Amino acid sequence: MKKIKLFFPVGIIPLVLFWYSCNKPEKGVSPPLPGNEPLTTMKVTAVNVNDSKDTVSATWAQLDPTGAAAPVLTEDTLRLKSGTTYNVVIKVLDTLTDITPEIKARENYHLFCFSVSGGLNLSCVQTDLDTNPKPLSVGLTDQFTTGSGGNGGLEVTLHHQPNVKNGSCDPGSTDLDATFTVLIN
Amino acid sequence: MKKKLITAVILWTICLSFTTDAQNSLGTPDKAKVAFSLTGGFTTPFGNFKKSDYLDPKSGFAANGYHVGLAATYFFTQHLGLNMVGSYRQFGFRGIQQISDGFHEAFDVDSTSASTRGSSHMVSFLVGPYYSLTILKKLSVDFEYTMGVTGCTLAGWDVLLTDAGITHPPLTQNQASALSFGYEFGTGIRYLLKPHWSVVAKGTYFFAHPDFPVTNIDRLANAGRLITNYNQQISGIEINLSLICQL
DSSP, X not given: OHHHHHXXXXXXXXXXXXXXXXXXXXXXXXXXXXXXXXXXEEEEEEEETTEEEEEEEEEEEOOOTTSOSOOEEESOSEEEOTTOEEEEEEEEEETTEEOHHHHHHTGGGEEEEXXXXXXXXXXXXXXXXXXXXXXXXXXXXXXXXXXXXXXXXEEEEEEEOTTTOOSSSSSSEEEEEEEEEEEEO | OHHHHHHHHHHHHHHHXXXXXXXXXXXXXXXXXXXXXXXXXXXXXXXXXXXXXXXXXXXXXXXXXXXXXXXXXXXXXXXXXXXXXXXXXXXXXXXXXXXXXXXXHHHTOSEEEEEEESOEEEEEEEEEEEEEXXXXXXXXXXXXXXXXXXXXXXXXXEEEEEETTEEOOOEEEOOEEEEEEEEEEEEEEEEEEETTEEEEEEEEEEEEOOOEEOOEEXXXXXXXXXXXXXXXXXXXXEEEXXXXXXX
């Protein structure tokens, strides 16, 4: 009888272990982090490719985190010359901190898109590329080419495209949406 | 070196002296030539394979697991035999939360969830010498060394990114498999329960070094942990209990 008692645990161990093997997959969840600073400010600086002294800039800021208050446009409107090409640099800030280096570090899933309105004769092309297997535009540096004179709006949107970036503006969500007044003369 | 050599010679001499006095290494009828065993036990991995550092590509995320095996041993003499082992060893997964957190940070999304894909495990077919040394009437010390082929599998995982209310298709690291040379050695105490039946409690070291080709699905962006091969040794120790039947 004693020996039967000894056999039992020895025989049962492999069975228990096989049962243990039918375990469910392990899971981990990372919830949203509290207190993420919202992006508040976008600054566009344009340098005439033929005259580096011809530098213009405009800043858009939305300091109200609820978005209820109207955004603040400083440094006036973006005043560009007609028939001119500009090298453009975009900076993004949250209240006090320059977030641009962080966006650069995360360029593989960020994209700046441009949309003109009001019949504005302006073309905007991103000139920087990310480091994805198939490199795609980012938009932290751009080239603006103006046509004939006029004025209108330039909407600049920063898209967050985690693992869905494909070169178009559609996938993902919008981190920041700023509209500038542009005057071409 | 000299000390080690002397120690080895002393141990060998002791072994031989026991051998001459031993009645029967199996503690079974003298004509017993073949023994079959069923083994089960707990496994602890070593080294990089057990690391769970998200940023370290050498991390294998293996946790403690279990081992089961069947073996047949043919004894040429009362003490020395040839052991043939087929075994299955499965490891747990440690660090799925680190993987989820790592992708959360790498893609700067609202939330992530990660789940394992399959398991890390080894299937081994090994052959080698087996030595059994009787020290008391019902008690013997057994030594074994086996080597052969080990099929190894590395667990994969899926990660879901959720941002601004949109959950994107999962990023996947597939389960990977590779063959490797493997070996094990161990020693144990065997106790004779009754004629033909005995149990062994033993400790074993195991080793394999597979080079896994790792495939990934839906990795559009060059961000987050991404490995395309995993070339690290898989080793560890385990505590086993075997039930042995001698014919």
